[in-house]
Amino acid sequence: MNQIIVLVGLTAVVGIYLATLYGKKGSSKYRLPPLVPGIPIFGNALQVPPTQQGPWAKELAEKYGEMFTVKFGGATWVFLNSSRVVTDLMEKRAAIYSSRPPAPMTQDIMSGGGRMVLMPYGERWRKTRKVMHQILSTRQKDTFSKFQDLESKHLLYDYLHNPDRWFSANGRYSNSIIMSVVFGIRSKLDDPEVTKLFETAEMFLEQQQPGANVVDGFPILARLPKALQWWRPKGERMVYKYQLDKLKERIEKGEQRECFAADFIRFNDDNYFDETSQLFVLGTLMEAGSDTTRVSIYDMIAGAATYPDWVDRARAQLDRVCGANAERLPGWSDREDLPYITAVVKEIFRWRPNLAEIGAPTSLTQDDEYEGYRFPKGTVFVWNAWAIALDPREYEEPERFYPERFLNDDLNNPLKGHWGFGPGRRVCVGWNVGESNVWIAVARLLYCFNFIEDKAHPIDTMRIPQIAKGIAPFQVKIEVRSSAHAALIERDCLDAVNAP
């Protein structure tokens, strides 16, 4: 019975919505890039794959050119398929291309409006971004670098002793750095709390995919009476409270170490951040800070196993600086002498942009015109990351993992030459931490381990999943380079594992 009411309600609301929509658009005041044919009501929502939309969107870019339009339910999305148009619109006109589309399910219900990544452009976003910036900016380099040093030693130890848990070790490494800075606690390998965090982050990611839930596709449904909002309990269950409660418990018992979260709660002077906002500032840091590094290391390993030629060149430089016989681990003081590793990290972010295969949607805050098109306010824009990264007009031999492409004057600007951190004002606020997390891990892993493709299970580099559900994203053989490298890890890394 309930389902029938819901269905009737849904049909009525959708009907009214479409009537209003098409009534408005009938004036043809606007002109959009070529529209990909879809079906009534749902538009293209049933064509888009539930996850990993990159290859789908790349194929459309090849067919339609620099821009195309799709409809996800009631929303109009324009895909930008070249660096040129991304720069022109999302960077040069960032003042009006930086809001987010409404997301009643993923933002309002699942996140109490508090997940920064989904916040519309405005006061709350600015305040939250400022807080995030305080903790993640280059000024905080020293705070992060000591944890990155410690945790990457633990990472090497895990690879040596549990090579079949390499993917889990990546998750622990990434999570433990951000947990140390934010909550003042470390994470263990296969820690149930880390597993829970990744599960929550992955559930959220799944819900965020275009077309994944009807209410984000038709935000007008959020106006239905609560009793008819059949999606609501699912969203409400996914709250993110455990770590905040634990932190408060530790503060009360006087057991909390100095950390960002304790300061954040203590110095919330004007009480701007209520409990839900606090929860999602901290939750966002944990999610965004863990998942991204973990997946970037997967990509390096896949790149090393499938295009091994560059590994030899990286090794030659590492061996020159740190010794060919495992004399010492690479460290922060070697950065200037290891430009090839910096180029490897940039190539990771370009090669398979599987953290945001079709970019992250922003919405336009006023009508705008560009090269003969006229976009209405509210149009959603994405940079088609997969299509751009793998376009031979943008990069020579784009499918190849080839760090040399970044050995140029922009080498030391991690944001230049690829869109891995996104464009414009919504550019990743944690890029500095993300880049350095990956740099130290990659330098040390490449120095100490070989990554060999298992011919019986070739790696499909076009399908490395971000949502891995606790299992290996692909199969690969991991071997320590030599007994001298194994001894170096034993000697230099055990203390890091045992450190409090």
Ligand code: HEM
């Ligand atoms: C390891 C590499 C990382 C990559 C490749 C990456 C990538 C991205 C991308 C593509 C976006 C969306 C940008 C846009 O909408 O234009 C983003 C946003 C964001 N990232 Fe990162 N990220 C990384 C690391 C981190 C870290 C370590 C943190 C924090 C600890 C972080 C926190 C955030 C936040 C809070 C946003 C939302 C920004 C906003 O909406 O204003 N990221 N990131």
